Amino acid sequence: MAESSLQILIKRVSGWFVPIINIERLAYLLHRLTGLYLAIYLPLHIISTHNSLNPIAWAQEMILYGSPLVKIGEVILIFAIFFHGFNGIRLLLVEYFNVCLPKKMPSSLYIEKRLSLDNCQKTLLYLTFVLSIILTILGTLYLLGLLVLW
Amino acid sequence: MNMRYSSIMKWQYWTAIILIVVLTIHIAFRIIPGDYEKSLSYENVRSNYSNIGYSIILLILLAAALFHGFNGLRVIIYELSPRAGKIAGPILLVLGVIFVVIGLLTLLGIYIFPFH
Numbered sequence: 001m002a003e004s005s006l007q008i009l010i011k012r013v014s015g016w017f018v019p020i021i022n023i024e025r026l027a028y029l030l031h032r033l034t035g036l037y038l039a040i041y042l043p044l045h046i047i048s049t050h051n052s053l054n055p056i057a058w059a060q061e062m063i064l065y066g067s068p069l070v071k072i073g074e075v076i077l078i079f080a081i082f083f084h085g086f087n088g089i090r091l092l093l094v095e096y097f098n099v100c101l102p103k104k105m106p107s108s109l110y111i112e113k114r115l116s117l118d119n120c121q122k123t124l125l126y127l128t129f130v131l132s133i134i135l136t137i138l139g140t141l142y143l144l145g146l147l148v149l150w
Numbered sequence: 151m152n153m154r155y156s157s158i159m160k161w162q163y164w165t166a167i168i169l170i171v172v173l174t175i176h177i178a179f180r181i182i183p184g185d186y187e188k189s190l191s192y193e194n195v196r197s198n199y200s201n202i203g204y205s206i207i208l209l210i211l212l213a214a215a216l217f218h219g220f221n222g223l224r225v226i227i228y229e230l231s232p233r234a235g236k237i238a239g240p241i242l243l244v245l246g247v248i249f250v251v252i253g254l255l256t257l258l259g260i261y262i263f264p265f266h
């Protein structure tokens with residue numbers, strides 16, 4: 001029996017999630033999800049900042065910003081910005097500037113050991129996660145007013 | 151067609167590099183007041199927009215983020231369904247232009263609607 005378009009779509013999207021067998025696959029999934037989150041957030045942010053033209057509308061906007069649901073959305077936003085940014089820098093370094101690639105390419109990626117598992121690339125990957133998590137924690141504290149800088 | 155696609159993807163990388171710089175400045179402007187709520191006060195936001203240099207940064211951020219975000223969305227839709235991706239392309243382009251105009255009006259608002 002032929003699959004419907006919806007079934008094909010569900011199968012393709014679920015393909016992003018399985019199998020999460022390693023940290024690289026997790027980075028791929030998170031890059032997609034954070035990218036989608038940011039792409040949806042961006043138009044909303046542009047519309048919401050447009051309210052800054054009117055002080056009354058802006059005051060109402062700030063009441064909305066204080067709601068727990070928006071705060072949760074902002075914490076996810078902080079992680080999305082930092083993870084998508086740091087992982088994007090990592091991808092640019094590796095794919096565009098050839099950082100962490102071996103000087104001599106192996107004859108076959110499938111026969112020899114997987115390039116992406118080399119130490120240099122793994123370090124970049126772990127750094128992406130560590131920096132994103134640390135900055136998300138700091139950003140969340142700042143957002144909640146628990147971290148006042150000066 | 152391939153040439154055009156490759157050129158769009160090159161811009162995807164270039165806007166990524168631009169975004170790293172301008173988004174860092176944008177975040178810095180939220181951090182400089184030292185307090186998140188203070189940074190979002192009406193006076194502070196309006197004074198940010200009155201800074202010509204920062205407004206230019208915001209304009210670059212607006213265009214780069216919309217291109218990078220909407221093109222990324224188009225690529226994901228295309229990968230899931232090439233037919234839907236072809237339809238989504240022009241729709242996202244029009245939406246992108248509309249949001250650039252809205253953002254531009256916000257930035258120019260300081261000159262059109264001075265402090266209340």
